[in-house]
Amino acid sequence: MEWRTVVVIVLIVSLCFFIVPIKVDFDKTEKDAELFANYIARYNKSYRNDPAKYEERFEHFQKSLRHIEKLNSLRSSQESAYYGLTEFSDLSNDEFMQQALIPDLSLRGQKHTTASYYHQHSTGSINRMKRMIPIIGIPSKFDWRDKGVVGPVMSQENCGACWAFSTVGVAESMYAIENGTLHSFSVQEMIDCMPGNFGCQGGDTCSLLSWLLASKTRIISEIDYPLTLQTDTCRLHKISAKTSGVRVTDFTCDSFVDAETELLTLLVTHGPVAVAVNAISWQNYLGGIIQYNCDGSFNSLNHAVQIVGYDTEARIPHYIIKNSWGPSFGNKGYIYIAIGKNLCGIANQVSSLQVI
Template identity: 30%
Template sequence: MGSESKVADQVNMPEELTNQLVLVIDSVISCLTMRLRFAWLLGSRGENYVEPNGIWARVSLEEFERWMIKHERTYPNNSEKERRFGIFRTRFESIELFNTQQEGKTSSFKKGINMFSDMTAEEFLSIYASCQNDDPSKYISSFGVDSTYDVAEDDYADIPPVSIDWRDENLVTPVKNQGQCGSCWAFAAVAAVEGSMAWNYGINTSLSEQQILDCSGNADGCKGGFTVAAFDYVIRNGGLNSEENYGYVAKQGTCDSSKTDEHLGRITGYKKVPPNEYDLAKAVAWQPIPVSISIGAGFQEYQGGILRGGCSYNPYKNKHTVLIVGYGRTEDHHEDYWIVKNSWGEDWGEEGYVRMYKGVNLCNIADNAISPLNTYDVERRKTITRNRRAVG
């Protein structure tokens, strides 16, 4: 005898009503099981995990509180906590819907829950897209910036290879975190100097962003700045101290002159890369290159894959400065992409990186690229690029 008949015999109710009751009970049990499974997944796989089949429509307060603990988030009162929970829940549902709609498509782009998930898009952009809200040509350099890019008569840089990733050559330091300070301009500039120094002296050392903030002369470095201003300071000071000796505190302070005499990171100048992606590829084939991009809310939810949108196309609004460390092409769908190092920590994106679609000047990526100059081991560079197939 089936379970439905046993229930009917015990409570003496019509079989049709019993069947309906059993379905309701099964549905409740199934729902509870899925919620418990989600809670376990969120804890064991991290905040970026999103169930690919999109089987949950809501996220509970308890799950939000787990996220708060993971990201050390606190709120001044219960009313603010409820408001943030509402933002978080809405964002979770939209991310789940987006990823479900992406299934079966050629695009690899995925969204995910991360440390920004309790923020509105406006809040996110006001903090993390405020690095440069003006025309960089208005900055008056102490040294001048050439309008063309020269690669020291190196034939191998004139034709960019089909792919390159400077992380493989130990020219890139670990991903850092700027915190809630609009200092991305300093992080990108320092990362470029680190790459340049790795070529010049064979030393991969994390250098000081705080020294740039405190000592470069920017009125408020947490409200934005220019990469060239950072480069000017490095040239003027004769170099940078290490991050270990002049640590980052995510706010601008008074320049500590006792720490500015250590010159571990140096450059001799810089040049503007012509504003097109082919010349940008040539520059990146030479070394990691800092660029200013116009970002939109799409960056807030980026989890992985090839980013194809999420930009602000006003060239002087919502600017964020990052470092291009290479480029490549996916084997499955032959998508060309830039490999971009961000400064939002390793919990964001692909362990702190984003792959941006290459070939359409996405987010104005080629418009404001600056190449640091130094004395280089040209033969070493030729060896790396010699066996690479040129772009067709």
């Protein structure tokens, strides 16, 4: 065979190896573009007619798609968390952190670990929880929603006030447990009136509770101080002193790391709690129980939510988490996290309270 012929054959074969991946990548990009067009229509994104912004968002969207594929490939059962497109899927990780989370929450929370209201809980047998041996004295599953004392899921939108939503939500539940009636109290009051003027730029549940207790400030009705989701001037002085409300009479801000059995007991015997968590991996969460890929270190805390129940009878024992990203996120606004490994840092900073 002539050497020129050999060279031509080698070149043709080599090109085949390059052509195939190019076609695969093109097909994937084309499919991604179709998904992105549907995504923009579904969530009514404003950048559909802005080519530069469109391209930037498409790149973030593609990264989310690949990350979703990776997370779903790690599922160990039908009950495991599953991921897909959410309203946050066109954001970078940094943008998601700035828009939906509180980047410095762990720094805010660190100062409470030396306060009188902070307790480090522990248990003599950590392995007992990991093996999920039935816990004596409390039911194997419990959900405060069944008691009619948990309000509807709210949406914080672009206001970083998860700390206020979670605290007020627990106050509503505690008032309902004590008085038999569920009322909506004002999150906006907390956003506007909490000293330091963090407002929509962030805060933390322990600082809010400390101020509410020390100042004896009442959390008044949502009707009397409606939600605007913007940081405004405090309007309490304009509201009648006769307006009804609820007042915090005591609270704790505790760690239940390696003591989640005690956390379950607190949930049953006292009521829902507000907790600081690491929610960076929730960006594309759709449902199921989170078991992996959710760092639990104190330094990773960046969001505040409520625990309203648990289920240890389930194949994957888990907490029931009420979030503040609206009822369309996750499972009707709820997220489920496996019990026993401090996943997402759920046991690092747990706030319980009493009201009158």
